[in-house]
Amino acid sequence: MLVFTRKLDEAIIIGDGVEVRILRVGRHGVKLGITAPSHIAIHRREIYDQIREENRQAATMPMSAEGIVQQLRQILEARQSSAPRSTPEANR
Amino acid sequence: MMRSESEPSRLDTRFGAFDLDPRDIVEFPDGLPGYEECRQFVLVTSPTLAPLQCLHSVGDHVASFLVTDPGLVCPEFVRTLASADRDRLQATEDTPLLWLSILTVDADGAMHANLRAPVIINAERMVGSQVIPQHSAYPVRGALALAS
Numbered sequence: 517m518l519v520f521t522r523k524l525d526e527a528i529i530i531g532d533g534v535e536v537r538i539l540r541v542g543r544h545g546v547k548l549g550i551t552a553p554s555h556i557a558i559h560r561r562e563i564y565d566q567i568r569e570e571n572r573q574a575a576t577m578p579m580s581a582e583g584i585v586q587q588l589r590q591i592l593e594a595r596q597s598s599a600p601r602s603t604p605e606a607n608r
Numbered sequence: 609m610m611r612s613e614s615e616p617s618r619l620d621t622r623f624g625a626f627d628l629d630p631r632d633i634v635e636f637p638d639g640l641p642g643y644e645e646c647r648q649f650v651l652v653t654s655p656t657l658a659p660l661q662c663l664h665s666v667g668d669h670v671a672s673f674l675v676t677d678p679g680l681v682c683p684e685f686v687r688t689l690a691s692a693d694r695d696r697l698q699a700t701e702d703t704p705l706l707w708l709s710i711l712t713v714d715a716d717g718a719m720h721a722n723l724r725a726p727v728i729i730n731a732e733r734m735v736g737s738q739v740i741p742q743h744s745a746y747p748v749r750g751a752l753a754l755a756s
Contacts, residue, residue: 554695557638559740567725567740568642570748574673574712574722575643581623584674584713587658591719591752592659592680 619650621664621672626652633666634729634736637696641725641738643671649736651675651708651729660711663727675708681721681750689728693739697730705730710738712749720749 520528527537533553540547550558577584619628632650639646646665655660659680663673678685687707689697699705706729709721723746729736 528687541687554692555637557692557696557740563724563740564641566735566748567722567738570725571640571642571673571710572721572736573714574710575671577622577674577713578715579717581657581660581662581674583710584719585657587717588660588676588719588752 619652619664619666621652621662622661623652623657623672623738624654626654628666634731634734636738637738638737640671640673640727641740643669645669646671654736661708663708663710666676675701676711678707678709678721678723678726678746681709681752682723682746684722685746688741689739690741693728693737694739697728697739698711698733698735699730703730703732709750710713711752719752721752722748723750 522528522538524538524541527535529535533551534556535551537549537551538546539549552558618629619626628650633648634651636647636649638644644667646667646669648666649663651661652664657674658753660674660676663675665671677689688706689705694703699704708729709723709728710725712720712722714720724744725738725740725748726756727728727736727738752754
């Protein structure tokens with residue numbers, strides 16, 4: 517791993533067109549400003565990892581597609597016959 | 609009989625075999641998180657799968673996902689797209705886009721849809737991406753629970 521020491525408002529450049537600048541240094545975190553071409557996606561590592569784990573789980577279904585479709589249709593029917601829900605519940 | 613190039617080939621999925629027309633292939637330049645090597649997908653639509661569809665990779669790397677309209681999971685789902693994400697989809701504000709949520713099924717049968725990172729397809733350019741907005745009020749695991 518390449519390690520740099522940078523001061524406030526100093527930057528590094530990565531390859532062609534990516535710049536990471538130190539915008540603020542606080543007690544609880546460092547604020548970074550990133551400039552990059554639009555074809556480069558930039559994500560917080562922990563969110564990307566969470567999406568990746570969810571995709572891996574999604575690709576390994578524990579039951580048949582028929583079973584899933586049947587169960588989903590039941591869920592939707594049950595929903596339609598009850599009062600509309602405002603937001604889906606988040607488990608995470 | 610010789611197969612002509614225009615003749616559709618067969619696509620074998622966990623959900624059955626479907627005709628594969630090369631014109632149906634959607635390019636995913638970045639793949640999907642965890643499946644970065646999968647750069648081409650087809651969206652399989654079949655009455656047996658409705659209201660789900662199957663997003664199935666084409667080529668050497670096989671990955672297959674069940675997907676559905678996020679509006680089906682969350683009727684108030686708001687489709688907002690950052691300009692950088694729209695650029696990556698080669699879309700303008702007027703381009704019709706197809707929004708999909710990937711479904712997960714737990715071992716106990718509980719189902720969730722990923723509302724945080726929708727798969728978005730620009731059918732005009734046949735290009736797609738799993739978009740992760742910088743900020744989102746929607747969960748990675750939006751519950752699809754039986755209403756009690």
